[in-house]
Amino acid sequence: MRWSSLLIPTLREDPAEAEAVSHRLMIRGGLIRALAAGIYCYLPLGQRVLDKINAIIREEMNRIGGQEFTLPALHPAELWQQTGRWTEIGEEMFRLKDRGKRDMCLGMTHEEIITWLAAKEIRSYRNLPQIWYQIQVKFRDEARPKSGVLRTREFLMKDSYSLDADEDGLAQSYELHKEAYGRILRRCGLTFYVVESDPGMMGGAGSHEFMAPSPAGEDEVVLCGSCGYAANVDLAASRPAPPPFPSWPSLEEIATPGTRSIDEVSAFLQIDPRLTLKTLMVMTKAGPLLCLLRGDQQLHERKVERLVGPFRPAHRDEVKALAGVEAGFLGPLGLEIPLLADEALAEGVYVAGANREDTHVRGVVPGKHFKTRYADIHRVQSGDGCVKCGNPIMVERVIEVGNIFKLGTRYSTPLKALYLDEKGQEHPIVMGSYGIGPARIAAAAIEQHHDRDGAMWPVTIAPFQVHLLTVNVKDQAMRELGEKLYQALNGAGVEVLYDDRDERPGVKFKDADLVGIPYRVTVGSRAIQEGQVEIRNRRSKQDSLVPVAETVTRIQSLLRQPEGG
Ligand code: ATP
Numbered sequence: 203m204r205w206s207s208l209l210i211p212t213l214r215e216d217p218a219e220a221e222a223v224s225h226r227l228m229i230r231g232g233l234i235r236a237l238a239a240g241i242y243c244y245l246p247l248g249q250r251v252l253d254k255i256n257a258i259i260r261e262e263m264n265r266i267g268g269q270e271f272t273l274p275a276l277h278p279a280e281l282w283q284q285t286g287r288w289t290e291i292g293e294e295m296f297r298l299k300d301r302g303k304r305d306m307c308l309g310m311t312h313e314e315i316i317t318w319l320a321a322k323e324i325r326s327y328r329n330l331p332q333i334w335y336q337i338q339v340k341f342r343d344e345a346r347p348k349s350g351v352l353r354t355r356e357f358l359m360k361d362s363y364s365l366d367a368d369e370d371g372l373a374q375s376y377e378l379h380k381e382a383y384g385r386i387l388r389r390c391g392l393t394f395y396v397v398e399s400d401p402g403m404m405g406g407a408g409s410h411e412f413m414a415p416s417p418a419g420e421d422e423v424v425l426c427g428s429c430g431y432a433a434n435v436d437l438a439a440s441r442p443a444p445p446p447f448p449s450w451p452s453l454e455e456i457a458t459p460g461t462r463s464i465d466e467v468s469a470f471l472q473i474d475p476r477l478t479l480k481t482l483m484v485m486t487k488a489g490p491l492l493c494l495l496r497g498d499q500q501l502h503e504r505k506v507e508r509l510v511g512p513f514r515p516a517h518r519d520e521v522k523a524l525a526g527v528e529a530g531f532l533g534p535l536g537l538e539i540p541l542l543a544d545e546a547l548a549e550g551v552y553v554a555g556a557n558r559e560d561t562h563v564r565g566v567v568p569g570k571h572f573k574t575r576y577a578d579i580h581r582v583q584s585g586d587g588c589v590k591c592g593n594p595i596m597v598e599r600v601i602e603v604g605n606i607f608k609l610g611t612r613y614s615t616p617l618k619a620l621y622l623d624e625k626g627q628e629h630p631i632v633m634g635s636y637g638i639g640p641a642r643i644a645a646a647a648i649e650q651h652h653d654r655d656g657a658m659w660p661v662t663i664a665p666f667q668v669h670l671l672t673v674n675v676k677d678q679a680m681r682e683l684g685e686k687l688y689q690a691l692n693g694a695g696v697e698v699l700y701d702d703r704d705e706r707p708g709v710k711f712k713d714a715d716l717v718g719i720p721y722r723v724t725v726g727s728r729a730i731q732e733g734q735v736e737i738r739n740r741r742s743k744q745d746s747l748v749p750v751a752e753t754v755t756r757i758q759s760l761l762r763q764p765e766g767g
């Protein structure tokens with residue numbers, strides 16, 4: 203296609219509101235435009251990237267036996283009420299009423315609809331297994347839509363659902379999806395980890411996330427280089443390495459005037475922060491609770507929430523009223539408030555707040571000086587010991603691009619999606635649910651492949667394969683050669699973006715780098731004088747000179763090469 207007739211509104215300057223690299227480059231490259239917070243238009247180049255990704259997804263879904271559907275985006279509330287999610291899900295769901303005042307919502311996912319359909323159409327074990335998928339828009343009123351198309355309020359998702367007779371069947375369908383997702387992401391040129399994850403609002407029996415490492419990500423994963431343990435920090439466990447414990451003989455109160463934080467206390471007493479015990483008061487539905495952590499560790503809110511339900515930090519005056527002391531001197535001894543200690547504290551001897559102003563107490567042995575419930579409530583940190591093998595683990599920031607869940611009968615039971623087995627007995631269908639985000643894949647690809655000049659698209663999902671650029675279209679010989687190569691490349695089935703604009707060469711080269719198509723073919727004066735075009739690899743920045751007559755065959759052989767070529 204010709205640049206001169208396409209809408210490719212590139213921008214020289216970074217848009218003010220964009221922080222993530224992919225956000226900036228997709229706006230500047232003319233791929234997307236924001237209509238409102240978290241709502242985007244895809245322009246022709248952006249659309250081409252999505253189409254490429256969707257085509258790969260379709261191929262891989264069809265390969266595992268998936269059948270494509272299109273389910274409605276507008277849902278009656280009843281199905282969501284029957285599974286309980288109408289009330290479980292809060293403000294993330296877009297709700298509306300139709301003219302008859304009936305409750306409706308915009309689909310944020312489609313378990314309810316698929317299960318309704320399965321209940322209608324599946325009768326017998328002979329109809330199973332099934333894999334049903336769609337590539338369909340989803341609506342979620344995200345609390346913080348941000349980073350361009352990485353987190354939007356309206357987005358495309360490929361969601362699929364497996365229907366099986368039993369757990370073994372589910373395990374197979376799950377495995378097929380895990381492999382398909384791996385192939386999709388590899389084909390899209392992403393580096394990724396597959397990690398254990400928290401089933402969250404899907405409420406299932408197991409799940410994995412596909413995570414693309416990038417500083418723009420909102421998730422963190424824990425990785426063990428030694429044994430391969432990989433999990434989302436939201437559920438990852440670790441064994442914080444214990445410090446050498448001193449032999450403090452007994453409980454001893456120490457004056458610690460004005461030292462409230464862990465850093466202040468450990469500096470004042472000249473001890474390793476790992477020898478301090480941090481006490482945090484939180485308010486649960488059942489009342490106050492003291493969470494105890496080793497001084498160098500952070501509280502993991504979701505872990506605590508899973509144990510005690512929703513909670514919030516206690517306010518200053520609540521701490522004062524309940525413990526008679528300000529938060530900086532709070533400790534586990536002598537209060538009538540339930541305790542919840544991190545497992546790391548099961549061993550050792552510590553300095554803790556004394557529940558008296560300007561005072562700490564040294565020699566506190568959990569289990570001996572106070573009784574507590576133990577649980578894993580710390581946030582895993584780089585350098586902690588791996589729960590599986592004990593070697594140091596690493597924490598890395600990632601973008602979640604895909605998520606797979608074993609649902610079991612969570613939806614088929616309430617929606618009565620049942621089948622008859624060989625003996626004529628009724629059972630709920632055993633289900634799985636699998637999501638992957640084409641826009642997130644596109645953005646993650648830019649996050650992983652770019653330089654300061656622009657994107658460096660993997661060839662499989664690039665808006666075009668080749669960027670043909672005529673340096674000066676006013677030069678008749680150059681223009682004619684450009685046209686000839688454009689026809690020849692098109693004729694050979696190569697996807698070419700032909701920059702035939704009457705623009706300064708500097709502008710055209712800058713735009714080529716910004717848009718980031720993998721191979722650039724330049725028709726300049728050398729092509730006219732020496733009969734050679736220049737082929738540049740966007741990623742390696744290597745140029746090669748190729749005789750004009752060999753341009754097409756060279757490009758074809760480059761496109762056959764594995765990524766990076
Ligand atoms: P997150 O934790 O990032 O909100 P999620 O767990 O809610 O994601 P799923 O419900 O598992 O996401 O959706 C499946 C896939 O859909 C995600 O892996 C991601 O690729 C994509 N996706 C989810 N939410 C969004 C969004 N707001 N914008 C763009 N893509 C999204």
Ligand code: MG
Pocket residue numbers: none
């Ligand atoms: Mg979400």
